[in-house]
Amino acid sequence: xxxxDHIIHRWQSSRILLLGGSAGSFKLLxxxxxxxxxxxxxxxxIIIHRKKNFFSEIEKLFAENSRMCLRExxxxxxxxxxxxxxxxxxxxxxxEKQGFFSxxxxxxxxxxxxxxxxxxxxVAEIYKDQVTAILFSGANQDGASGxxxxxxxxxxxxxxxxVEAEMTEMPQSAIDMHAAEYVLSTTDIFKLLETPPDx
Amino acid sequence: xxxxxxxxxDAQLTELIDIVKKIHGFDFSDxxxxxxxxxxARVMMIKxxxxxxxxxxxxxxxxxxxxxxxxxxxxxxxxxxxxxxYKSLHTQVIPYLSTYQHIxxxxxxxxxxxxxxxxxxxxxEEKLLKRSFIYGTDINTEVLNYAKKGIYSLRKIxxxxxxxxFTGLPGSLTDHFTMMYDAAAIHSELKQNTLFSVHNLIxxxxxxxxxxxxxxxxxxxFETELQHRILxxxxxxxxxxGYLCLGNKETIRSDIFRKKFKVINQKENIxxxxxx
Numbered sequence: 001x002x003x004x005d006h007i008i009h010r011w012q013s014s015r016i017l018l019l020g021g022s023a024g025s026f027k028l029l030x031x032x033x034x035x036x037x038x039x040x041x042x043x044x045x046i047i048i049h050r051k052k053n054f055f056s057e058i059e060k061l062f063a064e065n066s067r068m069c070l071r072e073x074x075x076x077x078x079x080x081x082x083x084x085x086x087x088x089x090x091x092x093x094x095x096e097k098q099g100f101f102s103x104x105x106x107x108x109x110x111x112x113x114x115x116x117x118x119x120x121x122x123v124a125e126i127y128k129d130q131v132t133a134i135l136f137s138g139a140n141q142d143g144a145s146g147x148x149x150x151x152x153x154x155x156x157x158x159x160x161x162x163v164e165a166e167m168t169e170m171p172q173s174a175i176d177m178h179a180a181e182y183v184l185s186t187t188d189i190f191k192l193l194e195t196p197p198d199x
Numbered sequence: 200x201x202x203x204x205x206x207x208x209d210a211q212l213t214e215l216i217d218i219v220k221k222i223h224g225f226d227f228s229d230x231x232x233x234x235x236x237x238x239x240a241r242v243m244m245i246k247x248x249x250x251x252x253x254x255x256x257x258x259x260x261x262x263x264x265x266x267x268x269x270x271x272x273x274x275x276x277x278x279x280x281x282x283x284x285y286k287s288l289h290t291q292v293i294p295y296l297s298t299y300q301h302i303x304x305x306x307x308x309x310x311x312x313x314x315x316x317x318x319x320x321x322x323x324e325e326k327l328l329k330r331s332f333i334y335g336t337d338i339n340t341e342v343l344n345y346a347k348k349g350i351y352s353l354r355k356i357x358x359x360x361x362x363x364x365f366t367g368l369p370g371s372l373t374d375h376f377t378m379m380y381d382a383a384a385i386h387s388e389l390k391q392n393t394l395f396s397v398h399n400l401i402x403x404x405x406x407x408x409x410x411x412x413x414x415x416x417x418x419x420x421f422e423t424e425l426q427h428r429i430l431x432x433x434x435x436x437x438x439x440x441g442y443l444c445l446g447n448k449e450t451i452r453s454d455i456f457r458k459k460f461k462v463i464n465q466k467e468n469i470x471x472x473x474x475x
Contacts, residue, residue, distance in 0.1 A: 053282060053365045075419045075448045076426075088448060090280070091419075094233035103419045103448050104234040106273040122233050125206060 003188055008195050010156040014132040015081075017042050017193075018123055020116035020146070022049035022138030024166025028186060029136070030062065032193060033084060038067040041197040044084040045093070045123070047116045049138065052090040059086055075103045087114040094122040110142035120146025129154030134189060135180070136160045138170030148179035158182045160189065206236055211250055215239065218257050223264050225338070226401050227271070229425035234273075242270045265341065273420065274342050277358065278313040278320075278351075278372065280415070281447050282365035284467040285321060289368060291463055292442050293325055296410055302331040305409045305436065307400060308417035309335030312346025312393075313359070318413065319389045320375050324368060328392055334407065336398035346395045349385035356383045400429050405436045412437060416446040423453075430456050437472040444469050 021029055029046060036044065050056055062084065063070040070084040071077075073093055078100045079085075087093040090113055091103040109115035116135070120143060123131060133150045135143045137160060151157040159171040159180035174180045184192070207215070212235075216227050227235060243253055246266075256263040279285050296302050302322070306315040315335035322328040337343055351359070356376065363372035376383040398406065400417070412433050418426050430451070433443055443460060445468040451457055460470035 053362060073448070074450055075446075076423055076452070091448060094231075094237070096231065096233050102231040102233055104237070104273065105275050105416045105419070106234070106237075107275055118237075122237075125233075 003184075003192055007156065007182060007192065011132050011192055011195060012197055013130075014156065015042060015130040016123060016127050016132070017044045018120060018131055018133035018150070019044065019046045019136070020048075020120065020133070020138075020143040020170075021136035022112075022116075022140065022142070022167065022170055024137035024139075026058075028160070028189075030065065031190065033062045033066045033068075033070070035190060035194055036066070036068055036084070037196065039082055039197075040068065041081060043079055043081055044068065045087070045119065046084065047087040047093065047114050047119050047143075049112050049114070049116075049142070050089045052113075054089070056089065062086065073101050073103070075101070077101045087119060089114070092118040094118065095126050097126050110140050112140070112142045116143035117146035121149045124150040124153040124155060127155075131155035132158070134158045134160065135171055135174050137165035137167045139167040140169060141173035143170055144173035144177050144179050147174045148177050151179055151181055156181060158184055158189065158192075161185050206240060207250060212236065212239070215250075215254065215257070218254060219264075219267075222258060224402075225268070225399075229401070229422045231420050231422060234420060235271075238271045238273070242267060245270065268339055269341050272310075272337075272339055272342075274310045274339070276310045276313045276416075277355075277362060278317045279359060279362035279366055280314070281467070282362050282367075284415075284444070284447060284469075285317065285366040285368070287464045287467045287469060288444070289321060289325075289366070292411070292469065293321070293327070295440075296442075297325065297327055299410050300330065302327060302411070303407060303409045304331060304333045305407070305412045306333060306335045307398070307412060307414040307433075309337050309343075309346060309395065310339075311342050312349060312395065313351070314413060314415065315346065315393055315395070316349060316385055316389060318411075319393060320370075320372070321368070323375070323389060324370050328389070331392055333393045334409075335393060335395040337395075338397065338399045340397060343395045343397065349390055350382050351385075353378065353381050353383055400432065401425065405432065407436065408438050409436055409441055410438055411442045411444070413444040415444060416449070418445060418449045427453060427456065430460075434459055434472060439472060441472045442469060443472065 162168040463469040
């Protein structure tokens with residue numbers, strides 16, 4: 001599927017870019033972090049499945065290669081523009097209508113904490129059609145129902161083409177649930193995200 | 200497993216909070232909204248209730264409120280959650296605590312007791328438990344009963360033992376438990392100097408003076424203003440130079456409180472009371 005004006009326009013007018021992924025998504029997310037311009041006029045929120053007690057260099061690796069400001073989310077942290085936020089391990093990340101993040105240690109969803117569903121659903125409720133959300137490779141179906149809720153709320157929802165995904169189940173579940181408005185190749189996803197913001 | 204489809208309207212949420220406050224005396228109005236909404240949706244899903252049914256039960260069924268409270272509050276906890284925190288407690292705080300004749304510890308929002316017992320184990324391994332006393336408090340009587348028993352499933356103990364391993368402490372978690380079939384009971388010597396009882400951080404006040412207060416992953420459920428009220432309560436409950444431990448994503452941001460608490464460990468959010 002090629003990129004049409006409609007999808008480009010919706011990406012350009014989004015305030016929030018939501019990225020969710022699990023097994024097989026790290027390299028893609030890394031490339032996205034690298035290619036996003038410093039002033040993309042958006043807030044980027046990344047939820048990647050990660051293990052607790054596993055000293056992780058994700059933030060460090062991402063931060064060293066990002067042109068945007070990048071941080072791991074803290075409780076009650078204000079949601080700022082031109083910043084990439086990474087969801088911390090062993091918490092769910094939620095957003096509040098007053099414009100800040102809140103964290104939650106409640107039960108894992110799909111054996112995952114952070115769960116992509118939890119954050120996607122929360123963002124859908126607050127930011128509705130001001131969101132572009134992309135679901136990448138992963139070995140379980142976390143994220144699919146969150147993506148569906150985003151789509152129902154008017155967000156632009158995209159699944160990575162499962163043919164190209166290292167682990168197909170996550171994007172495939174989203175497609176099966178009709179949660180993804182677009183199914184894009186990784187090349188097209190990068191091309192879309194490289195389109196400069198509306199001026 | 201997905202959450203309930205339709206969330207409550209703002210008016211419905213306010214109405215619910217009002218009912219709970221007026222009839223049951225619990226004030227949820229300063230809880231962080233997104234997670235509170237999720238908890239309500241969860242109760243409605245588990246108990247298969249519509250908004251009207253939930254309201255009806257809260258008003259007319261006196262026994263229902265306890266069930267509601269148990270589901271609304273998050274009672275997910277672990278022993279030695281965030282091993283790096285315990286490591287830092289061990290190296291940065293315990294040496295100072297050991298200079299006190301009596302060490303009083305308050306574990307606020309203790310849920311099923313895992314954190315209070317983690318502190319008991321740490322103090323015991325440092326041979327300080329005999330002159331320590333640990334108070335575990337929560338608003339929820341059911342979880343406190345669980346905490347008093349100190350019995351956990353083997354499945355949980357296995358994951359707690361893994362946490363313990365990452366703390367780098369010299370012992371082994373299972374040294375402190377007696378295994379029975381598929382459960383593990385904490386040794387009675389670790390229970391001797393602990394007391395679990397009801398305390399509501401929102402409506403109750405100072406009840407003792409402590410050398411250490413641990414309140415981890417409770418503030419995430421509270422709005423900033425309420426957090427400040429409780430920080431005040433903690434400040435007034437600490438002895439001079441007493442320690443306050445918050446969850447490692449619960450940084451004190453307020454300038455007023457940054458003047459009252461010195462940072463001992465920035466990453467793990469360990470603070471020390473200073474000034475007056």
